[in-house]
Amino acid sequence: MTDAQKIRDAVSRSSGRFLGHLEQACAIPSVGTEGQGIEMIAWLENRLVELGATVSRLSVPGSPVAILGEFAGTDPGRTLMIYDHYDVQPVDPLNLWLSPPFEPTIRDGKLFARGAADNKGDLVARLCALEVFRELNGELPFTVKFLIEGEEEAGSVYFERICQAFAEQLKADDCVWEGGWMDLDGRPEMYYGCKGLLYVELRCRAISGDQHSSIAVYAPSAPWRLLRAINSFTDDDGNVVIDGFHDKIVPPGPRESELIERIPFNEQAMLKRLGIAEFNRGLTGPALTHALLYSPTANIDGFETGYTVPGGQKTVLPAEAMAKVDFRLVPDQDGTEIAGLVRKHLKDRGFGDIEVSVLSHENPSRSPLDSTLGRAAEAAAAEWFKDRVTIYPYMWATGPMFPIAQGLGIPICSPPGVGRPDSNLHAPNEHVHVADFYDIIGYTVAYLEEYGRTEPS
Amino acid sequence: MTDAQKIRDAVSRSSGRFLGHLEQACAIPSVGTEGQGIEMIAWLENRLVELGATVSRLSVPGSPVAILGEFAGTDPGRTLMIYDHYDVQPVDPLNLWLSPPFEPTIRDGKLFARGAADNKGDLVARLCALEVFRELNGELPFTVKFLIEGEEEAGSVYFERICQAFAEQLKADDCVWEGGWMDLDGRPEMYYGCKGLLYVELRCRAISGDQHSSIAVYAPSAPWRLLRAINSFTDDDGNVVIDGFHDKIVPPGPRESELIERIPFNEQAMLKRLGIAEFNRGLTGPALTHALLYSPTANIDGFETGYTVPGGQKTVLPAEAMAKVDFRLVPDQDGTEIAGLVRKHLKDRGFGDIEVSVLSHENPSRSPLDSTLGRAAEAAAAEWFKDRVTIYPYMWATGPMFPIAQGLGIPICSPPGVGRPDSNLHAPNEHVHVADFYDIIGYTVAYLEEYGRTEPS
Secondary structure: OOOHHHHHHHHHHOHHHHHHHHHHHHOOOOEHHHOOOHHHHHHHHHHHHHOOOEEEEEOOOOOOOEEEEEEOOOEEEEEEEEEEEOOEOOOOOHHHOOOOOOOOEEEOOEEEOOOOOOOHHHHHHHHHHHHHHHHHHOOOOEEEEEEEEOOHHHOOOOHHHHHHHOOOOOOOOEEEOOOEOEOOOOOEEEEOEEEEEEEEEEEEEOOOOOEEHHHHHOOOOHHHHHHHHHHOOEOOOOOEOOOOOOOOOOOOOHHHHHHHHHOOOOHHHHHHHHOOOOOHHHOOHHHHHHHHHHOOEEEEEEEEEEOOOOOOOOOEEOOEEEEEEEEEEOOOOOHHHHHHHHHHHHHHOOOOOOEEEEEEEEOOEEOOOOOHHHHHHHHHHHHHOOOOOEEEOOEEEEOOOHHHHHHOOOOEEEOEOOOOOOOOOOOOOOEEEHHHHHHHHHHHHHHHHHHHHOOOO | OOOHHHHHHHHHHOHHHHHHHHHHHHOOOOEHHHOOOHHHHHHHHHHHHHOOOEEEEEOOOOOOOEEEEEEOOOEEEEEEEEEEEOOEOOOOOHHHOOOOOOOOEEEOOEEEOOOOOOOHHHHHHHHHHHHHHHHHHOOOOEEEEEEEEOOHHHOOOOHHHHHHHOOOOOOOOEEEOOOEOEOOOOOEEEEOEEEEEEEEEEEEEOOOOOEEHHHHHOOOOHHHHHHHHHHOOEOOOOOEOOOOOOOOOOOOOHHHHHHHHHOOOOHHHHHHHHOOOOOHHHOOHHHHHHHHHHOOEEEEEEEEEEOOOOOOOOOEEOOEEEEEEEEEEOOOOOHHHHHHHHHHHHHHOOOOOOEEEEEEEEOOEEOOOOOHHHHHHHHHHHHHOOOOOEEEOOEEEEOOOHHHHHHOOOOEEEOEOOOOOOOOOOOOOOEEEHHHHHHHHHHHHHHHHHHHHOOOO
């Protein structure tokens, strides 16, 4: 194993150029839901070809392009996939950005730009790490496949179909996922799985058009109907009470429970950040982290109906109401099945007229905690980060891991990455600490080396 | 009494000019809640002065201006007040208007414009009727006081204070209210009272800022809290279940019940218009009209939280949620008391953090069914409309009658006016039938004549 200092020195020698790559990538708008991406695809293809990769564009009818960049290794029998995405979140509200979202700007040692943390920072760091690895070690001992998709922020609607259609090209032994975050105390985190997500838009149309509210006494109300329908999804504690919703949930195993017990969670810092006195249902300690990882939720992302000008008055019986609800799912809940249960629930409770549009669903995913990549990433992290790493069996957020981990049977591990809780992911003024970017390039080199040396599971 | 045909002929001779007045009035934006109105006040003052009135502006600190236009009559001992309002409802959703809301447009014999029916149509018709009355009869036998306020659509927050402050100037024997509608079969309606209204804006702020929805498992949700709080206001049938809410309700007396039984309500036409198969709780027949007049309601006028772009996805735990709710009140519920009960209800059920802003409250109001004006308007209507008039003891909608009927002790009657159920009051494409406008000018002349002849109660 190359000495950590040697890796740091090598990163340092190219630091200006590496930061330049990140700035270039972040200067390209690639808001997936707004149909951007072409320029970013070209930039990535260029970068991959310059580094010596064979590049393909993967797509299925209607899908954005996913990019596959393959670097052949000396051992044809071993392949490591690296998953990232080139699309970024929308930039609104634009007026809250201190510098334009696609004009990367450095302030106080941080690079501000949409996508800097999610996920161009990790993506570019990994491309840079590949260079450093080869500078220090010569040829790659194993094949590396970069799989970079373009609709992660939009729920990866087509990603499963792409994985199925190109299963042969996507064969691999392990898969590196988007990087884990650092926690509020600067401890890096890594994950072996993620929650699932079902995102639905609910629409109720009760009468043919808006009416004077005096007739609310005899005409049905879309707002009331939708409100009651949504309210029926949970009990007063927020537990989902849809029939069959919990049937397929598999509780964590002993190793997972052990890891959960060890997860540090700075409750005071989080309470302060949220401006609240206590968590829901008085959650604290291991019960809190357990709930975070293993409790499904029903969350109202948005609700809109009628007249909403602050301070204004309009006495209207609105004809329509719309809401967005996301269900965070846990193993082995299935997004499609849950969507069916939601529809059945509404029908059974007399809300069959409420239209349910499934905007996306991603299944929860678990990977073995003792995969080759996992052991390598943990060993490298223990040395690189001086034992400050937190291992999550499973991530509280959602990513499209299922098509790879369960669909293609490739174990996933998400090693520490460039994000921090205050990186403003999905928010104005997204940023990474430049020092974190360099640190993660170095750590990536370290675990790639360790992976080459680790006996396959 | 002037022969109806003579009245019609007189209206007909000035019809182009009268329609021009209505178009002028409707071309002036006067959305009260958006602070418009100055231009409309000037137009009205001009019109009143041209007609020979003494004009005053009435206001109290913070209030919009109400206009008092006084036409002296030959008998100083008799005064008829005519109440209307110059403000109109907001125009949104603007994209559903077929012609711009403040560019009056005639299509199919209808004049389309915001305010055409509510209430500029009646107001202008009455000003025109005054002209015709004098053309046919010479001087007014009694004093006419036009009281035209500017915040009716915003709940007449200051109107009671204005009535109290100018009680002396506002003395009158009877008060003509905004015009009654025609029903779906074209039968004119008249009213002697109205429901009350309490309009509140509810706001919940659960956390300091929007968050990634993965933390919904432990962080409180403003949308859920507000939704549950509102849901607790009613049972599944829509009956308000706030403690004490029903305590002061006085059932209708025998004469009122008799009138309610006689109210024709074209249920099939209304069902068709609303696009529904049946009314709430299976209401039909006298039970339906009884509920319309004597059942209080809680209606959701608007609800807004989080991300609401149709078809879009953002997994967010919104920090805030806002809703507008109106409670229609019946005699002798009191708006201020009910606001207190709403606050207490929320506090008692653990929703004390939800901020309740009372945007307006108007008490329900009843007037005697045998007032001088009532007898005159009914007699004139029986002749003018050929006995097709429906007499409501009490109106399902709300107006600021309480400060005049109960506060100043002036009996109110709302004779037939220009509106129809499909006039799109408070909605896009508000309109009046031009023929109705002329008809109501004529009928107004007829009841003004009848009022002069009727023995005071």
